Amino acid sequence: MRMVFGLVLVVGVMLAGAAVWMVQGFVSQATNEVAREKAARLKLGDLVDVYVVNKAMAYGAAITKDDVQLATFPVKSLPKGAYTDESALFPGDYKETRYVMRQMEKMEVILGVKVTEPGADIGLTSRLAKGKRAFAIKVDVASGVSGFVHPGDNVDIYWTGSTQGNNNDFTQLIETAINVVAIDQAANSDRATSATIARTVTVEATPQQVARLAQAQATGRLALSLVGTGDDTVVDAVEVDSAALLGIQVAKPARVEQARECTIKTRRGAEVVEMPIPCTN
Numbered sequence: 001m002r003m004v005f006g007l008v009l010v011v012g013v014m015l016a017g018a019a020v021w022m023v024q025g026f027v028s029q030a031t032n033e034v035a036r037e038k039a040a041r042l043k044l045g046d047l048v049d050v051y052v053v054n055k056a057m058a059y060g061a062a063i064t065k066d067d068v069q070l071a072t073f074p075v076k077s078l079p080k081g082a083y084t085d086e087s088a089l090f091p092g093d094y095k096e097t098r099y100v101m102r103q104m105e106k107m108e109v110i111l112g113v114k115v116t117e118p119g120a121d122i123g124l125t126s127r128l129a130k131g132k133r134a135f136a137i138k139v140d141v142a143s144g145v146s147g148f149v150h151p152g153d154n155v156d157i158y159w160t161g162s163t164q165g166n167n168n169d170f171t172q173l174i175e176t177a178i179n180v181v182a183i184d185q186a187a188n189s190d191r192a193t194s195a196t197i198a199r200t201v202t203v204e205a206t207p208q209q210v211a212r213l214a215q216a217q218a219t220g221r222l223a224l225s226l227v228g229t230g231d232d233t234v235v236d237a238v239e240v241d242s243a244a245l246l247g248i249q250v251a252k253p254a255r256v257e258q259a260r261e262c263t264i265k266t267r268r269g270a271e272v273v274e275m276p277i278p279c280t281n
Contacts, residue, residue: 161220
């Protein structure tokens with residue numbers, strides 16, 4: 001009887017120890033989870049609810065209350081221009097509609113640069129920055145980069161022609177990283193699956209740049225060169241003429257040596273006369 005009682009006591013102590021060990025493990029695991037969550041929150045920093053679109057929205061689509069929802073983002077990684085207040089996104093109780101200016105994917109943050117002002121036209125004028133003007137450049141399959149330029153791209157613009165007194169054509173870079181706002185009559189920045197050959201490319205430029213481009217287009221040929229995404233390289237002056245391209249060296253006029261002439265001055269009365277004599281050296 002005593003042996004049975006002792007065995008039961010030992011088993012009970014073992015079970016109690018196992019329970020304590022399991023509880024300690026659970027508490028330790030929970031403590032580690034809380035610590036990891038706290039560290040993750042510290043790494044993320046403050047959080048804020050911002051408005052995102054709940055479905056893909058194409059260029060020109062009207063944004064309604066049913067198209068948006070709130071999503072939580074870290075404040076320090078939030079893009080500039082995001083909307084955190086419903087009254088800022090839809091002022092005036094939805095009386096003035098906003099339209100999509102750049103295609104947005106599902107759950108993408110709504111930014112001020114991707115939508116029009118409330119009640120604003122979706123046309124080209126809404127895409128021009130303050131102080132900028134739209135200028136159309138005539139292009140073809142060669143000068144228009146084979147149709148691979150789209151609204152939102154940046155292009156370098158080259159001029160080819162000749163000037164008065166110079167019979168050789170030359171090409172010069174006249175504008176760099178100019179923003180394209182429309183192709184033909186389309187300002188939609190959606191990327192097509194195939195290239196479209198355009199007849200005109202409309203760019204965004206200052207009034208001074210517009211004057212330069214208009215003069216260049218009237219006096220020569222313009223060609224576009226597509227700039228890579230995120231490329232902020234400062235381009236130096238670029239100019240190439242046909243002679244330099246083909247390696248033609250213009251012959252310099254031969255230098256003609258003039259024959260030396262030696263003279264001696266003699267006085268004849270009140271008059272000084274120079275008389276030629278043979279040069280001795």
